[in-house]
Amino acid sequence: MTDLEIAQNYSAALDSVGLINAGKPTSMSDEDWADTLARNKEHLNIMIAKDYWTNEDLSSLKKAVAA
Secondary structure: OOOHHHHHHHHHHHHHHHHHHOOOOOOOHHHHHHHHHHHHHHHHHHHHOOOOOOOOOOOOHHHHHHO
């Protein structure tokens, strides 16, 4: 992985963190929100398990998965 690819993956993971932390939009059904949460938490679990991280802080990713 290049530094740019790592940065892009980290940014995408932070997008998932932001979505989770923002909470359920009022226009979204509970069922859709549960599905969205599950997909984003799985994405974060996959990203956390990657072995190419260097100095990126993964604590917010781990916290969002645990939420």
